[in-house]
Amino acid sequence: xxRRGGAKRATGASRTPPTPQKRGSxxxxxxxTGVAGLAVAAALLGRGGSLEPPRPSDAMERDAxxxxxxxxxxxxSSARAxxxxxxxxxxxxxxxxxDGTAHVTTNAPGAPGSPGAPNGARPGCENKNxxxxxxxxxxxxxxxxxxxxxxxxxxxxxxxxxxxxxxxADGPNAVGEGDIGETFRRAAALSxxxxxxxxxxxxxxxxxxxxxxxxxxxxRRIGGHDFQRSLAGDGVTAVRTSSTSWCNVPVCEREPLIxxxxxxxxxxxxxxxxxxxxxxxxxxxPGQFYKVHHDQNADPKSVxxxxxxxxxxxxxxxxxxxxxxxxxxxxxxxxxxxxxLIWPSVYDHNVLLADMRTEHEAMPVIRGEKxxxxxxxxxxxxQKPLLMGCENKPVASWREGGDPEA
Ligand SMILES: O=C(O)CCC(=O)C(=O)O
Ligand SMILES: [Fe+2]
Numbered sequence: 001x002x003r004r005g006g007a008k009r010a011t012g013a014s015r016t017p018p019t020p021q022k023r024g025s026x027x028x029x030x031x032x033t034g035v036a037g038l039a040v041a042a043a044l045l046g047r048g049g050s051l052e053p054p055r056p057s058d059a060m061e062r063d064a065x066x067x068x069x070x071x072x073x074x075x076x077s078s079a080r081a082x083x084x085x086x087x088x089x090x091x092x093x094x095x096x097x098x099d100g101t102a103h104v105t106t107n108a109p110g111a112p113g114s115p116g117a118p119n120g121a122r123p124g125c126e127n128k129n130x131x132x133x134x135x136x137x138x139x140x141x142x143x144x145x146x147x148x149x150x151x152x153x154x155x156x157x158x159x160x161x162x163x164x165x166x167x168x169a170d171g172p173n174a175v176g177e178g179d180i181g182e183t184f185r186r187a188a189a190l191s192x193x194x195x196x197x198x199x200x201x202x203x204x205x206x207x208x209x210x211x212x213x214x215x216x217x218x219x220r221r222i223g224g225h226d227f228q229r230s231l232a233g234d235g236v237t238a239v240r241t242s243s244t245s246w247c248n249v250p251v252c253e254r255e256p257l258i259x260x261x262x263x264x265x266x267x268x269x270x271x272x273x274x275x276x277x278x279x280x281x282x283x284x285x286p287g288q289f290y291k292v293h294h295d296q297n298a299d300p301k302s303v304x305x306x307x308x309x310x311x312x313x314x315x316x317x318x319x320x321x322x323x324x325x326x327x328x329x330x331x332x333x334x335x336x337x338x339x340x341l342i343w344p345s346v347y348d349h350n351v352l353l354a355d356m357r358t359e360h361e362a363m364p365v366i367r368g369e370k371x372x373x374x375x376x377x378x379x380x381x382x383q384k385p386l387l388m389g390c391e392n393k394p395v396a397s398w399r400e401g402g403d404p405e406a
């Protein structure tokens with residue numbers, strides 16, 4: 001589908017606001033033409049798996065013309081201490097629109113986004129572009145919240161969110177000492193999903209019937225809306241050769257089945273929705289693989305904290321190959337449509353510390369194609385800090401409060 005390059009600015013208010021890009025060059029350092037910068041924000045996450053990409057809006061998908069003024073949220077790698085093999089990360093570039101920054105506070109008093117409205121413009125919260133109100137009217141607050149919250153908060157009525165010190169302090173931990181064991185023991189009793197315990201220390205659990213084959217095929221169709229070469233480490237790398245499609249756009253994430261599947265997974269793991277990354281769907285063709293890596297790639301002291309759990313769904317059978325292998329545990333799980341595989345990335349007795357025993361790899365597909373999805377759950381809220389462009393680094397409160405691992 002053509003979009004992005006060569007786009008030109010429409011006259012008058014553009015139909016859609018700048019939108020984070022997710023395509024293009026491997027490293028995704030995407031800078032829209034004529035952009036006046038606010039600057040580099042986040043070296044998001046490090047190694048295995050991948051962190052959230054920016055969120056394009058549906059309107060953006062439809063309107064390539066507005067891409068020229070796109071906000072550039074991108075990611076860059078940060079190979080982290082743990083390890084060796086893999087990392088996917090991003091640097092988010094928060095850039096104002098190409099035609100400059102307009103501080104617009106022109107609404108009639110009491111109108112949404114006006115100075116007199118509860119969530120309207122006030123010091124520290126201004127529309128930074130003359131088109132904010134127009135964008136808000138066409139639904140961009142919902143479709144493109146990352147950009148809009150940061151740049152058009154009065155127009156969206158989100159000044160309270162903007163002014164919250166989201167990135168500066170860690171919220172409550174969703175998982176405490178002993179909770180992982182309790183969660184897995186409970187999950188292992190969910191007979192409707194066909195549970196099989198493969199390991200108890202660390203926990204590795206399979207649900208042979210987490211999704212019906214029909215559901216899995218539909219998740220694959222919806223989730224696989226936009227496959228791009230998978231990233232790890234510094235970007236495209238020989239350790240991960242599959243394709244990735246992020247369910248971070250309304251056309252995917254608002255689908256009732258996607259919501260239902262996530263709800264089920266979150267219920268099993270007893271985790272809040274906001275702690276979840278978006279669903280990431282993978283496709284492996286013959287010869288493709290993901291070498292040994294660990295999924296915990298976040299700074300434990302960051303606003304969102306470590307990835308605590310991986311909930312992995314297989315969305316296809318594979319004729320040969322494509323198993324998920326845990327080399328330290330001598331476990332290999334074969335892909336089967338509807339099967340789910342769950343494991344923790346941190347220790348039950350020290351929930352901020354990566355448990356490297358759950359390193360794993362995607363074995364090469366030999367015959368057929370493999371489709372699967374990752375859902376990663378963080379210790380603390382992830383979605384709002386993602387929207388706000390927070391960084392993968394210790395929050396101020398950790399520096400004051402000392403070392404969480406002490
Ligand atoms: O495809 C698999 O079996 C595992 C994929 C994986 O480990 C990942 O995407 O982080
Ligand atoms: Fe992984």
